[in-house]
Amino acid sequence: MAKPVTGPSVITRRGVLAAAAGTLLLSACGREDERDAAVTRPTPGHELVIGATLELSGSGAALGVAQERALAISAATLNEKGVAVGNLRRQVRLEVLDNRSDPRLAARQATELGRRDDVHALLGTTLAETAMSVIGAAQKLRLPFVSLAFGDSIAVPLAQRAFIYKVTPDAGDVARRLAQLVAAEGLRRVVLLAETGLHGDSGVRAMTGALRTAEVGLARTVRLPASEGGAAGAAEQAVAAQADGVVVWATAPRSGAAARALREAGHRGELFFDAGAVAEETLESHNLRAVEGSYAVHPSSLGGSTIANSSATGRAHRNLVSEYIRRHGAYSGFAPYASDALLLITTAARLADSVDRGRLRAYLQNQVTDGMAGMYSFTPIRHSGMERHSLGVYRVDGGVWNRLS
Template sequence: MARVRARLSTVISLATLLAATACSSPLTPSKPDELVIGADLELSGAYAEMGSAFERALRLRVEQLNATGDRPIRIVYRDNRSDKSLSQSNIAALAADSEISAIITGACGECALASAAAVTQKSIPLLSLAGASELADTDKAGRFVFKVGPNAKDGAAALVAQLSSTGVKKVALITTNDQYGDDGEAALRDALKNAKIDLQTTREVSVTATEFSQTVTSAVSEKPDALIAWTGASVAGEIAVDARNTGFEGKLLFDTGAGGDLFFNKATANAAEGAMMAFPQTMVIDEVIATNPAKSFRQQWFRDYTASYGGYSGYASYAADALELLVEAANRSGSTSRSSLRDTLDFLQIDGFTGPLSFRPDDHSAVMPQTLTLLVVRGGRWRLAS
């Protein structure tokens, strides 16, 4: 009986040892490391319209990925209140947190540029959703700053091509008084000059302004054939209303910054009827026949965002794409380390929510020119122009 007990004890011990060995075996798949991302966004203040859309997109996409993917994802949010100094402080704090592998920043290009040295020092990749051109220039912003926002030269080229095709000869321009507006004016000057279209007047409006009638009246005083608003969505809508109130009957064109909500309120819709904008097709993907998996993917995103928040915002796809790029970089490299993410991003190409996205070591702008298409305001909403 003692021998039986001894043998039984030995068998149990061996079974326990084998079970423990199996649990710790390298052949047993382990769950990928959590990917923690810092997000410095304009959740209040002058850029809150964009920042809030970015936050909603990130929260929705994190929820979707955590429900279906193996790698857990968490975002640490900070509100910079559209203030450059607070943004720099937020970014520095996020970069100093060793748990955080990467940072996503919002609409303020100056904020991201001002933090380039800090993120380089901490060797943490930063993906900005702003349109500032310098963010994509590795000589100016460094190797750790990437851009997942619209490009001024691409938007300008698309708008000027439309103006040329309709015989426009004289143009007035209103921009915001920030880096986004400065980039837009520079890009438009070059494109208009090459197209032999006269830029008659340029005017600036503050990003915190609430009244635009005097600026608009001055801009259209020389009776241009077209008025371009290089501003955010709400400001572009006010400019459209004020322009029509002056009796201006020329063409209205908006840059990608005006790609906010899909639908307009009644007053703005009437004034903006016929206005055109160069913007990613995802904004109106409900009008597109899904002929490939990428378009089906974008249509599902459009439906999910609309169902979650009661309407679609054109800004949303940029934020979702920034997250998608980081998740893809982590999955391809098999690591959430800052250096691995940065090195993988340098050569990363994906089909995103905005369109085809591609980084190169010498060009850190992800959004490609072919993502843009012409949209037009018809019946109170954005629609495909063609």
């Protein structure tokens, strides 16, 4: 049983942010209520157009498909009344493109969307490599882009990311929570098995420092190759270090493949995952024996929303979960990132009274919002807005993620 993980007060920090979010959103909601009397349905011919480049096939499909499903549900809910922007109520139109997990294709899609006058913002990409390829086009065309990918380099350096935002948690916050968990479990030495690429690079930097702070030894760092057949060799190297546990820093489906390879190589100790592992694929039947009893750090949406049930966001989260299950049979804890990106963009449009790209950017970077996955606090000097206190610790018991703290 995991011991409680100590840290700064969640209630105090979250309460302050929630109050700020309430103040910010209250003004928007107040204006919207006033408009309801005059405009009760979307204004014909007026739209808020949001492009989405997603990994619907290829190596990132395990995460990208969940985003497409969540977007469809959240957009349909928004369009029941439309989005109040100025004196109009706009219909949200999503233009979803499959980038096939190919960075070059993702960049081309972002360029094509950005050159169109009728596209107001862009969201998407669940892989760090596709996100990085989109950044250049979004910046050049001054198109606000909200990324769903893991990787700290997506949102920094700020001088080159004026139009770029990220909704996933920072590697440092996830690593700090994982290291605290490892220490609380009494482990003295662990191996870090990190995927090759930008997300793995962020994990190696963050976990190295976090383990040192937690006074846990890092026995070895092993990189997990991008190829599906490379997991076995990496797992053998990890097991050879004879550590107490292994931290797997990889997105699905590579995280599940790594867990299977580790068990087949003889690892009987504990397994820990970063947030990128949380997808339906990780808990599929071919992975269950390997991941049973393992731990993950992930935003609170995985174990149910922490937001007030009576709030608009709480109602939207309940609708997303129930409709997602109705349509697809099981709910993905990763799904709310896309819904939150959509929420952030539409809230920016409401607050700005405009769909102008520059004004959307200005209101994105001054937004505090309680989303479905967690709390976001964006500022002009911080475009990676997920608050660290939105993270929770989970364990796989009986084939499902259960929240421990």
